[in-house]
Amino acid sequence: MGSRSDWPTMANATKPLNELEVPFATAVVSAHRTPQRLVEFASEAHKNGTQVIIAGAGGSAHLPGMIAAMSPLPVIAVPVESRFMTGMDSLLSIVQMPKGIAVATQAVGASGAYNAGLMAAQMLSLGDAELQERLIAWRERQTDQVPLTVE
Numbered sequence: 001m002g003s004r005s006d007w008p009t010m011a012n013a014t015k016p017l018n019e020l021e022v023p024f025a026t027a028v029v030s031a032h033r034t035p036q037r038l039v040e041f042a043s044e045a046h047k048n049g050t051q052v053i054i055a056g057a058g059g060s061a062h063l064p065g066m067i068a069a070m071s072p073l074p075v076i077a078v079p080v081e082s083r084f085m086t087g088m089d090s091l092l093s094i095v096q097m098p099k100g101i102a103v104a105t106q107a108v109g110a111s112g113a114y115n116a117g118l119m120a121a122q123m124l125s126l127g128d129a130e131l132q133e134r135l136i137a138w139r140e141r142q143t144d145q146v147p148l149t150v151e
């Protein structure tokens with residue numbers, strides 16, 4: 001995430017990851033405030049066992065695209081709600097990537113962060129049959145929890 005202030009949003013990504021027993025690490029990395037840390041993080045991640053990166057940032061959100069530019073790993077982006085434009089600035093600055101560098105952008109805010117965790121697990125499940133089984137069971141539990149009536 002681009003700032004510690006993104007954590008209340010980005011913590012939502014950890015919920016499905018924990019439920020699906022997917023290990024993860026967190027880091028504060030900013031293209032603007034810690035550019036050297038960004039270069040090291042993005043260029044080294046695929047060498048230390050990381051398989052998917054979830055990048056959340058708000059406002060002038062260059063982080064996901066910059067990570068994607070420097071890493072061969074899939075980058076899932078979360079536009080964090082901003083103070084002045086409620087996340088529209090975050091969304092547009094993340095989603096409008098130039099052809100040739102791909103970022104998988106999720107919805108703005110907490111739900112987007114939650115789905116980023118799910119999407120990461122689904123990507124990882126392509127090479128992990130046990131994780132895929134856990135995902136299928138997770139989906140079935142979710143379906144069972146939706147009541148048929150509003151009473």
Ligand SMILES: Nc1c(C(=O)O)ncn1[C@@H]1O[C@H](COP(=O)(O)O)[C@@H](O)[C@H]1O
Pocket residue numbers: 001002003004005006029030031032033056057058059060061062063064080
């Ligand atoms: N968008 C970026 C980047 C980046 O794109 O590299 N670095 C920090 N930020 C964002 O600035 C917002 C305000 O940060 P502060 O609350 O620390 O002032 C955060 O949402 C963060 O993601």
